[in-house]
Amino acid sequence: xxxxxxxxxxxxxxxxxxxxxxxxxxxxxxxxxxxxxxxxxxxxxxxxxxxxxxxxxxxxxxxxxxxxxxxxxxxxxxxxxxxxxxxxxxxxxxxxxxxxxxxxxxxxxxxxxxxxxxxxxxxxxxxxxxxxxxxxxxxxxxxxxxxxxxxxxxxxxxxxxxxxxxxxxxxxxxxxxxxxxxxxxxxxxxxxxxxxxxxxxxxxxxxxxxxxxxxxxxxxxxxxxxxxxxxxxxxxxxxxxxxxxxxxxxxxxxxxxxxxxxxxxxxxxxxxxxxxxxxxxxxxxxxxxxxxxxxxxxxxxxxxxxxxxxxxxxxxxxxxxxxxxxxxxxxxxxxxxxxxxxxxxxxxxxxxxxxxxxxxxxxxxxxxxxxxxxxxxxxxxxxxxxx
Amino acid sequence: xxxxxxxxxxxxxxxxxxxxxxxxxxxxxxxxxxxxxxxxxxxxxxxxxxxxxxxxxxxxxxxxxxxxxxxxxxxxxxxxxxxxxxxxxxxxxxxxxxxxxxxxxxxxxxxxxxxxxxxxxxxxxxxxxxxxxxxxxxxxxxxxxxxxxxxxxxxxxxxxxxxxxxxxxxxxxxxxxxxxxxxxxxxxxxxxxxxxxxxxxxxxxxxxxxxxxxxxxxxxxxxxxxxxxxxxxxxxxxxxxxxxxxxxxxxxxxxxxxxxxxxxxxxxxxxxxxxxxxxxxxxxxxxxxxxxxxxxxxxxxxxxxxxxx
Numbered sequence: 001x002x003x004x005x006x007x008x009x010x011x012x013x014x015x016x017x018x019x020x021x022x023x024x025x026x027x028x029x030x031x032x033x034x035x036x037x038x039x040x041x042x043x044x045x046x047x048x049x050x051x052x053x054x055x056x057x058x059x060x061x062x063x064x065x066x067x068x069x070x071x072x073x074x075x076x077x078x079x080x081x082x083x084x085x086x087x088x089x090x091x092x093x094x095x096x097x098x099x100x101x102x103x104x105x106x107x108x109x110x111x112x113x114x115x116x117x118x119x120x121x122x123x124x125x126x127x128x129x130x131x132x133x134x135x136x137x138x139x140x141x142x143x144x145x146x147x148x149x150x151x152x153x154x155x156x157x158x159x160x161x162x163x164x165x166x167x168x169x170x171x172x173x174x175x176x177x178x179x180x181x182x183x184x185x186x187x188x189x190x191x192x193x194x195x196x197x198x199x200x201x202x203x204x205x206x207x208x209x210x211x212x213x214x215x216x217x218x219x220x221x222x223x224x225x226x227x228x229x230x231x232x233x234x235x236x237x238x239x240x241x242x243x244x245x246x247x248x249x250x251x252x253x254x255x256x257x258x259x260x261x262x263x264x265x266x267x268x269x270x271x272x273x274x275x276x277x278x279x280x281x282x283x284x285x286x287x288x289x290x291x292x293x294x295x296x297x298x299x300x301x302x303x304x305x306x307x308x309x310x311x312x313x314x315x316x317x318x319x320x321x322x323x324x325x326x327x328x329x330x331x332x333x334x335x336x337x338x339x340x341x342x343x344x345x346x347x348x349x350x351x352x353x354x355x356x357x358x359x360x361x362x363x364x365x366x367x368x369x370x371x372x373x374x375x376x377x378x379x380x381x382x383x384x385x386x387x
Numbered sequence: 388x389x390x391x392x393x394x395x396x397x398x399x400x401x402x403x404x405x406x407x408x409x410x411x412x413x414x415x416x417x418x419x420x421x422x423x424x425x426x427x428x429x430x431x432x433x434x435x436x437x438x439x440x441x442x443x444x445x446x447x448x449x450x451x452x453x454x455x456x457x458x459x460x461x462x463x464x465x466x467x468x469x470x471x472x473x474x475x476x477x478x479x480x481x482x483x484x485x486x487x488x489x490x491x492x493x494x495x496x497x498x499x500x501x502x503x504x505x506x507x508x509x510x511x512x513x514x515x516x517x518x519x520x521x522x523x524x525x526x527x528x529x530x531x532x533x534x535x536x537x538x539x540x541x542x543x544x545x546x547x548x549x550x551x552x553x554x555x556x557x558x559x560x561x562x563x564x565x566x567x568x569x570x571x572x573x574x575x576x577x578x579x580x581x582x583x584x585x586x587x588x589x590x591x592x593x594x595x596x597x598x599x600x601x602x603x604x605x606x607x608x609x610x611x612x613x614x615x616x617x618x619x620x621x622x623x624x625x626x627x628x629x630x631x632x633x634x635x636x637x638x639x640x641x642x643x644x645x646x647x648x649x650x651x652x653x654x655x656x657x658x659x660x661x662x663x664x665x666x667x668x669x670x671x672x673x674x675x676x677x678x679x680x681x682x683x684x685x686x687x688x689x690x691x692x693x694x695x696x
Contacts, residue, residue: 006488009484009487009488010488013484016476016480017473017475017476020475020476021475219469220467220469220470220471221467221468221469221470221471222467222471222472222473224432224435224437224465224467224471225465225467225471225485225532225533226485226488227437228435228436228437228460228463228464228465229457229460229461229485229488229489229490229536230457230458230460230461230488230489230490231457231488232455232457
C-alpha cells in the first residue's frame with residue numbers, strides 16, 4: 001500500500017471520529033460563536049461603535065471656546081460630542097450612563113497656550129465604558145498635537161520677526177478634528193475581530209486533543225493495531241496532521257460564515273482571509289504535533305495544551321486587542337501565532353488590506369507550522385514506536 | 388511460519404526479555420504461557436515488529452520483521468490485549484477502516500468484513516456502535532479485526548482477559564476453528580487451561596526467559612512428577628502409608644490436611660493396589676481421586692511459583 005493512501009485513510013477516519021464527538025462541535029463551533037457573539041455585542045452590538053463624549057470648557061477663554069466648538073463639530077462617525085457645563089456635571093452624567101467619557105478644557109488653558117508652558121486637556125473616563133474612554137483620550141491627544149503644531153508655527157513666525165498672535169487671534173483659527181473611533185483598527189466591526197479570535201482561542205485550547213488521543217490509542221492497543229499493518233509512522237503522523245488542519249479550517253470557515261451572515265461582520269478580502277485561515281490551521285496542527293511529541297502522558301498533554309492556549313490567548317489578543325495592551329506585551333503578542341493571525345485578520349477587516357498585505361503574517365504562521373512540525377516529525381515516530 | 392531467535396529487550400536496567408528463541412510451524416498453535424509481567428507482550432511486540440529489539444532476529448514466512456518492514460508485517464494479524472477498536476464507530480466501520488489500512492480495496496472490503504463478523508458471531512450486530520457491545524462481544528470484534536486481511540499468522544495477546552465464561556468459550560472455539568483451517572497461531576495467556584485446550588506446543592516464560600518448551604506430555608514428562616492419587620481415609624494411617632510406599636510404581640507418599648497423597652508413575656495402574664493396601668491395613672476409605680499433573684504443576688515445578696502469582 002502507498003503511504004499516501006494510508007495517510008488519506010487515517011485522516012478520513014480521524015475526521016469521522018471527530019464528527020461523532022459532541023465535544024468537537026462545542027469546541028469548534030458552538031463555544032467560539034457564542035463567545036464571539038456575546039463579546040461583539042458588548043463592544044457595540046456587532047454594529048458600528050457609538051458613544052457620547054462630553055466637552056467641558058472650564059477655562060472660558062476664547063481659545064478654550066474655540067477648542068470646545070471644534071470638538072462639537074468633529075467628524076467622528078458614531079461619536080457624538082455634547083457640551084457640558086462643568087466637570088462635576090459631566091461626571092454625574094457619566095454615572096447616569098448618558099456620557100461614555102468627557103474631555104475637559106482646564107482653567108488657564110488659553111493663557112497657557114499663548115505663554116511658555118501649555119497645558120494638556122483633561123479626560124474623564126468610566127470603567128464601565130472603556131472604549132469611550134480610549135476614544136476621549138485619543139481626542140485629547142489629537143487636540144494637544146494640533147496645539148503643539150500651532151505653537152511651532154507661531155514660534156517660527158516670530159523668529160523671523162513677525163508679531164506673535166494675540167489670544168483672540170488664536171481663537172479665530174479653525175480647528176477641524178478627525179477622530180478614528182475604533183480599538184481594533186480602521187472601521188472593523190467587533191465581530192470581525194472576535195470571531196476569528198474566539199475560533200483560534202478554542203483551537204489552541206484543544207491542542208491537547210491530538211496528544212490525548214494518541215496516548216489513549218497507544219494505551220488501548222489501537223495504535224499497535226494500526227502499526228501492525230503495512231503503515232509507516234509518517235503516514236500516521238501525516239494523517240493526524242491532515243485531519244487537524246481540516247477540522248481547524250472547517251471551524252474557522254463556519255465562524256466566518258456565521259459572523260458575516262448573522263452579525264454582519266466583514267472579514268475583508270476573501271483571498272486574504274482564506275490564506276490566513278489555512279496558515280493558522282497549519283500552525284495549529286504543527287503545535288498540536290509538538291505537544292503530542294513532548295507530552296509523555298494524557299494528563300501532561302492536557303496541561304501543556306492549556307498553558308500554551310491561555311498564554312497565547314492572553315498575549316495574542318484573544319480578549320483584548322493587541323493595540324490596547326502595553327507596548328511590551330503587544331510586541332510579545334505579535335510573536336505568538338494567535339497574535340500574528342489576529343493582526344492579519346484585523347488588517348483585512350479594516351477594509352483596505354489584501355492578500356499581499358497580510359503575506360508577512362501568513363509567512364510568520366507558516367514558520368510556526370514548520371518549526372513545530374519539524375520537532376514533531378523527529379520525536380513522534382519515537383513516541384509512536386519503541387518504548 | 389514464525390522464527391524468533393535470541394530475542395532480547397531491556398527497559399533501562401530491567402531486562403524484560405532475555406534470549407527467547409522459539410518457532411511456529413505452518414498450521415501450528417503455539418502458546419506462550421506465563422504470569423503477568425513475564426515478558427509475553429514484549430515478546431510478541433517484537434515478533435510483530437512493533438517494538439525494536441536489542442538483539443535477536445524475527446522472520447515471518449521467510450521475511451525479516453522489524454519496525455520498518457511493512458511487507459513482512461502484512462502476514463501477521465494482531466489481536467492486542469486491550470480491545471483495540473473505536474467505541475464511537477460501528478463494528479463494520481471499524482473493520483472497514485482496518486481492512487483498508489491492511490490493503491483491502493473495493494468490494495473485497497465489504498465481503499471480508501461480512502465474513503469475519505460471521506466468523507465471530509457478530510453479523511447481526513455489525514452496524515451497532517462498538518461502545519454499546521458487551522465485554523465479550525468487544526473481544527470477538529477485536530479478534531475479527533485481526534483476521535480481516537487473511538493473515539498467515541494470527542497473534543493473540545491474552546484475548547480472554549476479563550470476559551465471562553460464555554464469551555471465553557466462544558473465543559476459544561473461534562481460535563480452534565481457525566486453527567483447524569490451517570492458520571498458524573501464537574497465543575499468549577496466563578490461563579493454564581486455555582493453553583492445554585488450544586496449543587499444540589507451549590513455551591513457558593518467566594521473568595523474560597523461556598524456561599521450557601514442548602507439547603503438554605513432553606513438558607510433564609520433563610517435570611518427572613508423575614500422577615497424584617489423593618486418598619481421604621480413617622484408621623491406621625501410618626500402616627497405610629507404609630503399605631502404599633511399598634507398592635510397585637510408587638514414587639512417594641506424604642500426608643497433607645488429613646489426606647494421604649501418593650505420587651505414582653501411572654495413576655490408573657496404581658489405583659487397584661492402593662485400594663487393596665487400604666483394605667489390608669483396615670482403613671475406611673472415604674474418597675479417592677486421581678490427579679494428573681497439568682501445566683500449572685509444570686510451571687510450579689520449573690519456577691517454584693504459581694501462574695497467577
